[in-house]
Amino acid sequence: MTKDFGWKMRADILRRDAEQKLLVPLREHRWTAEIERVVEEGEYVVITAERNGFKRRLALVYSSGTDNRVFRRLDEEVDLTLFNGQPYKLDEFTRGVSRPVRSADDFHHHLVEWNQLSIPDKIAPAAIHPEVAEEAPAGPRERRLLSEVPIDAIWSRLSRLKSATLARKAVDARAAASGFQLAAASLQTKGDGLAYAVRNAADYFALKDVGNLSQRILNLYYGCLAFAFAEMLAASDGPAELSSIEDMTKQGHGLWTHDGQDEGFGGLAVGPTGSGFFLNWTQSMGVSPVATMKKKPRQASDLLAAPEGSWATMEQLFARIPEVGDLFEDVFSGSPAWVSPSIEHRANQRTGLFGGNDRAETSYILLADDSGRMTAETLVGLRGPIREITPLPSGSRARHFRAAVDHPDAEYWFSTLDVHRSPFGMGGLILPLFGSVTQYRAICFVILYGLSIVVRYRPSLWRRIQEGDLDHMRALVEAFLTTVERVLPEQFLESITGEKMSVGHPASLLG
Numbered sequence: 001m002t003k004d005f006g007w008k009m010r011a012d013i014l015r016r017d018a019e020q021k022l023l024v025p026l027r028e029h030r031w032t033a034e035i036e037r038v039v040e041e042g043e044y045v046v047i048t049a050e051r052n053g054f055k056r057r058l059a060l061v062y063s064s065g066t067d068n069r070v071f072r073r074l075d076e077e078v079d080l081t082l083f084n085g086q087p088y089k090l091d092e093f094t095r096g097v098s099r100p101v102r103s104a105d106d107f108h109h110h111l112v113e114w115n116q117l118s119i120p121d122k123i124a125p126a127a128i129h130p131e132v133a134e135e136a137p138a139g140p141r142e143r144r145l146l147s148e149v150p151i152d153a154i155w156s157r158l159s160r161l162k163s164a165t166l167a168r169k170a171v172d173a174r175a176a177a178s179g180f181q182l183a184a185a186s187l188q189t190k191g192d193g194l195a196y197a198v199r200n201a202a203d204y205f206a207l208k209d210v211g212n213l214s215q216r217i218l219n220l221y222y223g224c225l226a227f228a229f230a231e232m233l234a235a236s237d238g239p240a241e242l243s244s245i246e247d248m249t250k251q252g253h254g255l256w257t258h259d260g261q262d263e264g265f266g267g268l269a270v271g272p273t274g275s276g277f278f279l280n281w282t283q284s285m286g287v288s289p290v291a292t293m294k295k296k297p298r299q300a301s302d303l304l305a306a307p308e309g310s311w312a313t314m315e316q317l318f319a320r321i322p323e324v325g326d327l328f329e330d331v332f333s334g335s336p337a338w339v340s341p342s343i344e345h346r347a348n349q350r351t352g353l354f355g356g357n358d359r360a361e362t363s364y365i366l367l368a369d370d371s372g373r374m375t376a377e378t379l380v381g382l383r384g385p386i387r388e389i390t391p392l393p394s395g396s397r398a399r400h401f402r403a404a405v406d407h408p409d410a411e412y413w414f415s416t417l418d419v420h421r422s423p424f425g426m427g428g429l430i431l432p433l434f435g436s437v438t439q440y441r442a443i444c445f446v447i448l449y450g451l452s453i454v455v456r457y458r459p460s461l462w463r464r465i466q467e468g469d470l471d472h473m474r475a476l477v478e479a480f481l482t483t484v485e486r487v488l489p490e491q492f493l494e495s496i497t498g499e500k501m502s503v504g505h506p507a508s509l510l511g
Helices: 002-028 068-077 104-118 150-160 164-177 184-206 213-234 242-249 277-284 300-304 314-318 322-331 440-457 459-467 471-497
Strands: 032-039 044-051 054-061 080-083 101-103 142-146 255-258 269-272 338-343 362-369 386-392 399-406 500-504
Touching: 002 032, 002 044, 002 054, 002 104, 044 068, 044 104, 054 068, 054 104, 068 080, 080 104, 101 104, 142 150, 150 184, 150 471, 150 500, 164 184, 164 213, 164 471, 184 213, 184 242, 184 471, 213 242, 213 277, 213 440, 213 459, 213 471, 242 277, 255 300, 255 440, 269 277, 269 440, 277 440, 314 322, 314 440, 322 338, 322 471, 440 459, 440 471, 459 471, 471 500
Parallel strands: 054 080, 080 101, 142 500
Antiparallel strands: 032 044, 044 054, 255 269, 338 362, 362 399, 386 399
């Protein structure tokens, strides 16, 4: 019984090592390879391999200290004999053997030689091992854009979509990556509309350097609106033509404003209507449901009676922009609506890429609030599989919270959360707006809408911001607009093409 148990244990080790050290690299180089047999007498496995009609047999013995008779027998049966572990009196055990006997750790050198013999030409076979699953559909690709001025690389890529021909190709490529097949007529109208919308957006954003702050706000608002048109058209299941989206705007842009309770800038309320463009746009993003009021508010008391989350003040909107977080703290007394997530190393037993717990289905992360104004109760509103939000001592005015993130279907925790990333380095998890909107570009659109209303219809308030007692608000607005000009073109480029963009300087790590 003891001998039998020992052999079974060693046989399992042989199979495991044969798989990891021999079969995996063979199949990686597109050899058809398998274990032919496992032999108890002499304790070895025999493997057969074939590529492009070229065949090889090899054996893996449990130890170099194997009986000489076994090595002699294998010398007649296989092309290469390998052993586990370090060599022990190898010359003595392999006397009379003519073929190579090497450590399994040296197999790569023989594999290189076999590869060359099996493919004497420069082109290797395309066939893969039958046990390897078929390749998954291509899916969205990731592009790397490098430039001395990264925003120039983004606009260079966007400018291609001004061409109706290239816009149609982009729509077709996105549909193919998603498994859609668009009719020729839809492809034509989608591509034409996409090109027109991108041209409009580019025209508005090109005027960002005007000296007039009022005009700059209006340009960016309408530029963002045009980009949103383009995003909807580019979606495979989105509107087939530009006129369909234009009809949505005839019902309004889908947002309303109210002076709020104090009639100041920070208290200006903005909310979505039950129809119009904004609701259609968010639905195309998969955002649902968006909290709305049945009717636009007529007086401040209507706001108090409105459904929870159906409106937000300008202060609460700016609270969701991580890039202006420090300025927000100086301007307003309220709490930010975002936190910085990172891995909590001490709470995770094993850490993988970026600190993600590489084997467990749950990772513990750290949520940092540098303002020190947020509470655990506020963070309950964060979207995603987040639980166990626990305040931690921080030793400073900042507040830290530990949270568990469940990711059973993803290797890393951040794959399951909608983490806003920014070239300004102020990424974060943003509390949803109107109950469910976490898309950064949509939040910026709402802020731009509110600003455009103040510019056009509240001149007394706007002059106070421009050159009066509210000039600290102007500093916040200008910082926000600078963020919009850099971040939104990149985000819309991704949402239009369906491709992830890595943008950086040639000298950065991206290069």
